Amino acid sequence: MTDISLDTLTTSAARPRRDIGIKKRYAAERRFRLYGVLAIAVGLAFLGVMLTSIISKGYTAFWQTTVTLPINFDEKIIDPSNKRATDPNVLITANYPKIAEAALIEKLGIDPNDKAEVRKLKGFLSDSSRVQLRAIVAADPSVIGTTRNVDILAAANLDSAFKGQIDLEVPESRRKVSDQQVEWMNKLKAEGVMAEHFNTGLFSYGASSRPETSGVGVALIGSFYMMVIVLLLALPIGVAASIYLEEFAKKSRFTDLIEVNINNLAAVPSIVFGLLGLAVFINFLGLPRSASFVGGLVLTLMTLPTIIIATRAALAAVPPSIRSAALGLGASKMQMVFQHILPLAAPGILTGTIIGLARALGETAPLLLIGMVAFVADYPTTPFDPATALPVQIYMWANEAERAFVERMSGAIIILLIFLMAMNIVAIVLRRRFERRW
Amino acid sequence: MNIMTEKSLDDAVNAEMNARSNEIIKMRGDKVTVHYGDKQALFGVDLDVRQNQVTALIGPSGCGKSTFLRCLNRMNDTIDSASVGGKITLDNEDIYDPKIDVVELRARVGMVFQKPNPFPKSIYENVAYGPRIHGLAKNKADLDVIVEKSLQKAALWNEAKDRLNEPGTGLSGGQQQRLCIARAIAVAPEVILMDEPCSALDPIATAKVEELIDELRENYTIVIVTHSMQQAARVSQRTAMFHLGYLVEEGPTDKMFTNPDDKRTQDYITGRFG
Incomplete structure (x- = not known):
């Protein structure tokens, strides 16, 4: 029996083949791989040049x-x-x-x-x-x-x-x-x-016309206030909206429309959010200018779509069998969501949130429009006091001519990059650590 | 054409069965229809489920047997487009009555799914979850007893007692399925629905689960959907044959497998289609 099948196999293998251009195919594949390696090399080279230039100019700060x-x-x-x-x-x-x-x-x-x-x-x-x-x-x-x-x-x-x-x-x-x-x-x-x-003054001083006494102290506090506000507002609102859309809302034209709009919002240029903040929060609601509270609100609007998209993806990744299991046991929909789906989706939600926060931390354009590009020498004691933000501070120093300000600008970029990298590393570690595969 | 004959035969069988005093109708489907959107999946199915018996639902893929099963504990409610017509009763109570609490219904009619789907929590938590949300245990000691009993009934206690705190997902496929059965038992259901519970298991695990089903019959009413004719023959007392959304025929398993009334059943059982 085995002999026969082996025989037939060998005879079929010995049949003459059409020439389908194996050499060409292999060459095409090699070329494609080469393009890939080149693309990565170019990307890494640019990254290297950028980091070297920033660090070499900035470490002295x-x-x-x-x-x-x-x-x-x-x-x-x-x-x-x-x-x-x-x-x-x-x-x-x-x-x-x-x-x-x-x-x-x-x-x-x-x-x-x-x-x-x-x-x-x-x-x-x-x-x-x-x-x-x-x-x-x-x-x-x-x-x-x-x-x-x-x-x-x-x-x-x-x-x-x-x-x-x-x-x-x-x-x-x-x-x-x-x-x-x-x-x-x-x-x-x-x-x-x-x-x-x-x-140490680089971290503690506020704005100053003398480079040696100017630092990112005020900017750090402003950025910190804004991150806290974004986290407190965007996370609960975003997660609640995603849970409703993903688990409770019946699929209809209306929910489709909302989904399309959320995806579009994620692609809206950030300066538009700044204009919105200026028109609504400052001109209409009369909130103070240059305040990190308004900055936080604007960044919240900007971060919401990112968090909603990430959360919905994390919820959708929880297999339906878990839902069936919970419902089959007589759990209510709320119990199913909060006791089973949400804990399983939490790592994905956290990762999305951290990445959204990192984006918000590096955002400059909307803050310029709400007046956070200001000369603030004193620490803001509340989020309603005038403040600046890290990227805005970089922008302001970039406008200065003195050599020492250029150095400080590069130093501030290094500080900002360290924060962003730390946040992204935390996100990656969380994902690796808690990622569950079904 | 044979809907009429099926009907009369059914009635005859019912009469015969009801004559025996221990055969109580636990659940009854009366002209059950199901639509998924525009597509009709079930066409007026009349089917009785008898207490403390295993009822097997067989038929080729897409014949509506799983759909019918999911009507029995209203799991079809979770599908937006599904609509159920006709009447289904549990102990003569209409389960689609608006007054019925679907959460309580699902506690009375438990379900085991095709693919073992333990929660990614500990074995203990998997079993304890149901009793906890239904308030079946007064304290931790009570809960421990329920967990132990459920695992024992699901023939998993000996394998699991030393690793109650390990994740349920770490068990083998067969053990996971028995864990899911234990989880279903823990809320003290009256009926257990099983949707191809062995299709993802190897023959040895299948044999264990089948043995378990036979034991569970003493205390529970079981409805099982299966693709395996042999399994239906081995575990069930009654068998219902579905085809294209219709109930072809229903009767005692012995009779269905030796002398079915309908040619389609004959053909399906002997492997001529399906």
Whole structure:
């Protein structure tokens, strides 16, 4: 029996074949694979170029040059007429940069009476010393009359020069730091007085016209408020809408229409949502401008379709047999959905939500229209206070000309990318971990 | 043409059966019709299900036997386009009466599906879910007893007692199907509907489930849809033959398989079509 079938097999295999161009087919396949590899290579190359450019420009933003100076809180400069006991304004309006300058003059061994030399020191230390030293005095007025070491921020141009970002071959008149300043800088560097430290200010400062004291602090808080608002609004509304559409609504023309519209909404350019937010939330409802609450509402509208589509896909992926099993046991439809379908769809819903949030976090255009592109120096204490967002901060810094702002922009991009990557990794891990195959 | 003869024969058989005092009609279908949208799937089926017996529904694919089965616990309600006509009674109560709570009906008429479909939860949770939502257990101890008894009745206790907290989906196909039977039993149904319960199982698992069905007959009324003629012959007391949405004939299994009245039944059983 086996012999016979083997025989017939061999005879049939030996039959002459038509030439169907096997060589051509193989060549076509090889070509196609090559195209694929090339496409991926081009994509990776662009990604590589982009990341290299951002990181090489931006990593220095995480370091900031400071000058450690023995500051003499000289009573003659801070409170020349000795009225601080009666007039609290004296300590606020005192000329703090002057005592920082005095300390620097002493450190460099310049004659304080040589006006020309002293003038060259202008723009060496950051004016932020005013705020910094005032805070020290305000915290402890007894410091007046004593001397203590304080890290004073170098001005942005000196910071750039210290990091080697300023081309010293350029004639002195055409660059932002003078030869004398470079000489002093090298002297202080050799003494170990001037050094780079991790730039915590990048994360804590708000907007500022001085690059060395500007940071993403306000933007981080604004983005955080908006993410919380998006999560609190878009997740429950989106999931409820999807459950109703997927599990309860009877299929009809009307539900088809809704479905088409949701898919269309997901493709609407985000700036249109910004216009909608401007017209409805600000002009019609009278909500405050530049507030992260309005930004959150606009981003919620933008994220809803993404979450609804992801949730519906996750619900539809739960096999019908689970539904039958629950209903067959006498579970009501609500029990079926909330005790069986929803827990099984949860990983998919979470993944979709995180990806939607990540998209919202990187969204700029709608926020420009509702006025979040603003110079906000103070932390917003509530979501109704003016704030900016991370991508908007990047946009604003991109408009600045100074070298130090470009550096900060790249630094902020790195921060934003780290957040986005972290969110996407969480989404992937969740999917891998809880994905169930039937 | 033979609808009339079927009818009269049915009546004769019914009369004979009813003569025996232990044969109570548990469920009765009276001119049951089902439409899926424009398509009619069942054409006036009259069929009785007798208490503590296994009734097998046989017939070629698409003949309406599963549709009829799904009418008995109103699972067809879950299909938007399905509409059911005629009358189906459970203990002489119309189950399509608006006053009937479909949740309670499904607790009284349980169902086991073609493909084993345990919940992706622990074995214990699978069995405990039904009693919990129907409030059958007062406390944890009560629930433990129900779970153990149900698993015992489904002949799964010995295999499962040491792994109650492992996921039900980790069991073998045959064990999963017995778990689904245990799950159905746990809500103390009166009737158990089985839709080709062995079609996804290997012969050994099939034999176990069939043995189980025979044991369950003592306490439950069972309606089983099957594609296997041998299975119908082995497990059922009565057999109903469906074809193209009509009930061809119904009678004691012995008679159906040895001396059917209708030629189509004869042809189907002997494998000439289907």
